[in-house]
Amino acid sequence: MTPSLEVTDGAVAIGGRPILRGIDFSARGGEVVALLGSNGSGKSTLIRACMGRLPLTRGEIRLFGVPLARFHDWRRVGYVPQRTTAASGVPATVWEVVASGRLARRRWLTPLRRDDRTAIAHAIETVGLLHRRNDEVSTLSGGQQQRVLIARALAGQPELFVLDEPTAGVDLHSQHALSDTLREIIARGATVVLVAHELGPLESLIDRTVVVRDGRIAYDGPPQPGDGMAAFHSHAHPGEGEPPDRQPLGEGGPL
Amino acid sequence: MNILAYDFMQRALLAALLTGLAAPAVGTYLVQRRLALLGDGIGHVAVTGVALGLLTGQAPVLTAIVVATLGAILIEVIRARARTSGDVALALLFYGGIAGGVLLAELEGGTARLHEYLFGSIATASPADVWATVGLAIVVVSVAVGMSPQFFAVCQDEDFAAVQGLNVRLYSVAMSVLAAVTITIAMRTVGLLLVSALMVVPVATAQQIARGFRLTLATAMAVGTLAAVGGVTTSFYADVAPGATIVLLALAVFVATWPIGAAIRYRRRLVEPFEEPDAIAVRTEHQAAESHPHEHDEYCQHPAVVHGDHVDYVHDGHRHAPHGDHYDEH
Known part of the structure; x- marks a missing residue:
């Protein structure tokens, strides 16, 4: 079976500086893969490259078997970019933001069809924000705004979900809501690739973890106990027998 | 005296009506992208275009559209390529546009005629000018409203819009071109130096009272039309410059809605003081509390x-x- 997402010998440079190199990574249909790594390891860069937002300097990315440059079937992909807020310069309601997740399925200059509206309402319901659908996103808490972004990706009914740090800066209650939402997505048979700093309540959902360290893949296999918790805790605990290869706290600090 | 008794005032009101609709429609997207001053940048570039027209004997509206559109595309290219933030790109064009315009106008024999375009001079607009304005304004409003789902997505989150299969750069350039055309058609009404106000102030006003993007867009267009038509009418009876009158009227509407907006925000704070309890109730696993010395009642x-x-x-x-x-x- 063709993998939903496949990177072969991928390398990415930003402003001439190599960020990723020698990346071989794939997610099969229905698989739930967590990309882990400390700040600055390159895990978000990898995801942005997979979504076509950053060019590869070598190697190839395929989505559903089609090289990225020739891939146009974007309705099959749901992307949740790394954001601290879902708000922009003009206030928009939860419903309006989620509705933009249907664009890959809509034609120009045509109003929303009934199945569009059903999908939007269902996506908002799945993340538990139906009662706030007419509220402005800027009035929501950080965790609720993250759920709005997930609902936006959900509205397109994609087969491949790509979530960039959905748990960063999100309170524990929203993390639980998030894991319930993911459980539902997974139950529908979608492929999920998620970038995380700490897995927290998501840990039990993961089939496979891929650890990115210094721009390379350092581990690819079944989740290890404590993955995404202490193992990738980005600050060192002095005197607790930390292995010498652990990186001290990066500039960004733990989120 | 009746304002509608004069042909030129009928034309002026029609131009004002359509300008008032078009400018806030485009302005809403600029504000959403946090590029509220883009209109100013393009307006300044258009000064060079007008001066070029005066110098070469071409229609200033035509040369202004061409130069403003080129300037708008240039701003997008600088933003995308040069790793310069949007406001620095704007600043570069601000100064270049004004300096170029003044220099070319001096070559032509003075800046007097440039004034008509800088501050608006609606009564001197020819019928051809007005019909061009009407046609272009209809195009701008149709595109800005008709393509609003796409423009909204691109302005809201470029990364997400791109993964929806939208050509983000093309839409960004299209938005800038719409802004350039709007500015050129508005320059006879409000003038190049004030046109940006008609793009931004109605949006700021709408944000006070409207909830959600589509309502903000519609309200901004209503406020813009009100200010433009009201401003032209006032300027006719009071014999003052239309551009300044329109902008001051728009600002007055903003000031008048400020208390309403403040009241709405205050009430919202009272209604939603805490995170919704259902977000807390999501944690459904059963967790028994520690042993208890008394019964809660x-x-x-x-x-x-x-x-x-x-x-x-x-x-x-x-x-x-x-x-x-x-x-x-x-």
């Missing part, structure tokens, strides 16, 4: 909180819900 002095279909008792900073012979943590 209405006399136990622990604050009671209605939680869905039952009552919780606040207990040392957490909540206990009665469940059979014990209490659950909620």
Whole structure:
């Protein structure tokens, strides 16, 4: 079976500086893969490259078997970019933001069809924000705004979900809501690739973890106990027998 | 004297009406992208275009559209390529546009005629000018409103819009070109130096009272039309410059709606002081509380909180819900 997402010998440079190199990574249909790594390891860069937002300097990315440059079937992909807020310069309601997740399925200059509206309402319901659908996103808490972004990706009914740090800066209650939402997505048979700093309540959902360290893949296999918790805790605990290869706290600090 | 008795005022009102609709429609997207001053940047570039027209004997509207569109595309290219932030790109064009315009106008023999375009001079607009304005304004409004789902997505989140298969750069350039055309058609009404106000102030006003993007867009267009038509009418009777009158009127509407906006925001704060309880209730796993020396009831002095279909008792900073012979943590 063709993998939903496949990177072969991928390398990415930003402003001439190599960020990723020698990346071989794939997610099969229905698989739930967590990309882990400390700040600055390159895990978000990898995801942005997979979504076509950053060019590869070598190697190839395929989505559903089609090289990225020739891939146009974007309705099959749901992307949740790394954001601290879902708000922009003009206030928009939860419903309006989620509705933009249907664009890959809509034609120009045509109003929303009934199945569009059903999908939007269902996506908002799945993340538990139906009662706030007419509220402005800027009035929501950080965790609720993250759920709005997930609902936006959900509205397109994609087969491949790509979530960039959905748990960063999100309170524990929203993390639980998030894991319930993911459980539902997974139950529908979608492929999920998620970038995380700490897995927290998501840990039990993961089939496979891929650890990115210094721009390379350092581990690819079944989740290890404590993955995404202490193992990738980005600050060192002095005197607790930390292995010498652990990186001290990066500039960004733990989120 | 009746304002509609004059042909030139009929034309002026028609031009003002359509300008008032078009400018805020485009302005809403600029504000959403946090590029509220893009209109100013393009307006300044258009000064060079007008001066070029005066110098070469071409129609200034035509040369202004060409130069403003080129300037708008240039701003997008600088933003995308040069790793310069949007406001620095704008600043570069601001200065280049004004300096170029003044220099070319001096070559032509003075800046006097440039004034008509800088501050608006609606009464001197020819019928051809007005019909061009009407045609272009209809195009701008149709595109800005008709393509609003796409423009909204691109302005809201470029990364997400791109993964929806939208050509983000093309839409960004299209938005800038719409802004350039709007500015050129508005320059006879409000003038190049003030046109940006008609793009931004109605949006700021709409944000005070409207909830949501589509409502903001519609309200901004209504406020813009009101200000433009009201401003031209006022300027006719009071014999003052239309551009300044339109902008001051728009600002007056903004000031008038400020208390309403403040009241709405205050009420929202009262309605939603805390995170919704259902976000808390998501944690459904059963968790029994520690053993308990007394039974919670209405006399136990622990604050009671209605939680869905039952009552919780606040207990040392957490909540206990009665469940059979014990209490659950909620």
